Amino acid sequence: MTNGYINMNHQVYAPNIHLFAYHLQSEKNPCLLYAKVDEIFAKLNIPNFNLSQRIDLQKEPDRLRVDLLKDEEIAKNDNISPPFQGNFTLEEKTLNFDGFAYPLRIQDSYALTLNIRIPEKDEKDNDTEYVGTALLSQFNPDYSLLPNFIASSLGQTLLITAWVAEDKRDLFPDYLELVFEESSGKDSYLTDLAQECLEAFITDREKQPSFHREGELFGSPIYEYGILGDKTPYQHILVWLFCNKETDKKFSKCYQDLIDLFCYRNKIIQSYRDSRQVYKALDITYNKIEQEIDAVENITTTDTLSEDDLNKLQQKLKILAKSASEYTRLLRDLEEQRHTIAINTRNYGEKLKQIKVKIEKENSFWFGKDLDFLERFLSSNCRRFQSQIKANLGYFVPGEGLLDRAIASIRGIVEIEQTRIDRQRQKDAQEERDAIATADKALQNEIQAIGIAVGAGAIMASTSGLITQPWQTPSLSRPLHPFLIALFLSVIVAVASGWIVRLWQKTKDKQN
Template sequence: MNDIDINIYAANIHSFIFQIQTGIDENFQPLYFPREWVNNTYQTIIQPFPDFTEKTLDLRKDTPKASRFSLFTESKRGLLFSSQNLNPKTNKPYRKLLVYPQQIADSYVLSLNFYIPQTAQKDNIKLEQLKEFNPDHCLQINTKLGQTFLITAFLDPNITENKEKIANQCLHHLLNLSLEEIQAKFYRKGELFNSEIIEYGNPKLDQFHALILFFAEESSSENFNKIYWELPSLLLYHHKIITAYADSRLDYHELDKKVSEIDRLISSFNSQPQENQILSSNELEDFNQKLKQLLNLSLDYSRKLRNLEYYQNTIAIHSSNYQTKLNYLQKLTNNNLDFFASLCGEEWTTLQTQIKADLNYFHQGTIILNQGIETIRGLIEIDQAKSDRLKEAREKEKDIRLQITILAIGSGLAVAGIVATSYPLITPENPLLPPSFRPLHPFSTSVILSLICAILAYLLIELIAIIIRKFKKFKA
């Protein structure tokens, strides 16, 4: 698309830069930016402008007991700096800069307004000259809360060009973005103070935010000036809302990945042990590892759910703040300000509804996750109970065998003792027999008989025990 060769008049380039003073990042880690951030940011922006000599801001050191206050000493609202270069057409400063840093609750707002001093038919510039207000991309500051670019200007009433195309060209030259990128970021257009306003940056998709306002008449500019000093507050709540939603999308995608991981782990329990089957050591180790994985997932999952709830509450709070500030501006201007009001009834509600739907969906994942954990724990506990019962049975069987052995030996010794005692009575010694034919000594005889009796007793008792076990098994 070719550049549009037209002039805009009384151009004002606004940049509202937002940064938290204290807060948390997307990982819920604490963030803190001291007041020097305001001065450092200003110096970064003003450095490429040799025609402005004021390279630093004198900021107050104290902190008033107010939710909103100027960061200039003596509560000054803003400071106006003039370019050292003169406009040859008007013999006035080529451009001026209005700087207004303030703190609103837990956030900083640095408002900058570069503008061409308004002079009848002599304050015009070509669209391509807008790039002079952003040398080296100095206006584009990366912050946690982002920024809003606003261009206001008058157009020649005889212009027939589509104003959306003119707005695209304005951003194209100011921010050095391609026209394709600008068109992709187009969000909506509407009316503000009887003038056409074009907005870029869909709150659901993008933290980028830019507004182009083409005044239709002088009264439009006057009405806009009535809300100018309050506009940063309204835009701050806008950015807090879209930042919270953007952060919620990060946690949404993380939770979605974890749901898939949970399903994979749960689905891997293809075969459960039969009623009387005992898990092998490898199976038991596998179950324990999966249990650990699910417990770790459960912790991360709960944190991400907490994050989503936090972002939902954040959006609700700042939607209310946005509405309160808007009500004030509506009374101040006696105007419905439908362009801003429509966000309350549409976008802000939609964002909260989306997170609510996400929470409902992911709470089902919590139920599945907890059931999976309980299932594995139950299987492990059942297996452990079976193992304990088998171990106890084996111990009992060992005890019984030991008792049988002791009883058999004791019985054998008793029998052998009786036999050995009675042996001389039933087997008298014959001195006429040679030694090789004489009976064994009573003691040796008793030992042999004891062993024989013990073995026979052991075998008999073992046979009885086997019969009893078979009987019990048959009965069972």
């Protein structure tokens, strides 16, 4: 925090800081909010408060809404929200402050309401003095009430309330002027005062949220700061300037309801913010899937694929199957965020109805019964959030079917091409076996030819010695020449031997 204080000229009466912070019960550090209170109080020089040790996180687990302060702690002050007191020095003047810390559980979330204020009455029951808006910086030492320090999983709402000086309260246009007349500019003082309160509370301009809108609540002007998506983390700060006692009365009457209302609001906001992160992840995953499908199309441009192409396709299948799982999970997350917003939108609407019933039960006049400022979030933001997520689902859900069809198509291509390659491989193997068999047969024929030639040569060699004997013309009294007889008998023996060998081979083949 910067040293010194902004030179604020305006005076306010009984300023209050209300921190409404919420944290999911399922988070790893469920006691975060209550431990933060102890850290904040250390900065405010409030010793030995030890809120985190005075609560029971498991208290009455079956109830949807339960105060978490231990029973023995409640008995000490007969109060579910333990009070505290302190003081600080501003411009050489000591000022006393007090407040309370209220721990509770709302459904699946832990909640904290922390109030730090300048009381309306002092210890003698006299009205306290007006103070400059610069005092508000003392309530936020080292920006310890801002989201960066609190770091709750569901966010927070900061409400700054203060009474406008009596001579300035009539500057706020009354109901009739708001309805029947154009803005006269009389309330510019209040607008400037609200901005001054914000700047006093957060002196660093870089940390100040942007102005969002203004309105009326319970008969007094209220100003909202913080635009979703404008800064990270998102800050929601309300400055409510009390101009009449009716506002204070209704605020006190509906305080518990506002705690719940802000809880639902913060759940809706956080779910929508989470949905934007899911949307970005879906968009990245979808683009990756498109790139992988394009790569598959490049591989499958030819009519036939090689084994290397099949290996590439199988790798793409693994990548796409993993992407499909991630894509489905992200779609489920986006649908869950839409469901969460729908549930809490309904809860927000029901709580608004309860507030309306409370303030309409009183027989006071119309003043302060307009809830348009709170209803606008329901009618505008909540509808827009749900429409946005519905549109996102409408865009991305078809991609899931496209991805499934792409994976099925690639698997079909792989199976067809694998079958074709296997058949071609079998055909090539058969042709190789046929070629070997043909070569073997040719070799056997060649061997047989050589064998016949050798045999013929042997016959000729064995009978060649008879050629020299005298040749005579054959007759009935004279036999054939001995050479011809020997040659004839050798041929008969060779043929008979070959036939016997062939017969033996066939019999052996049949037995095998």
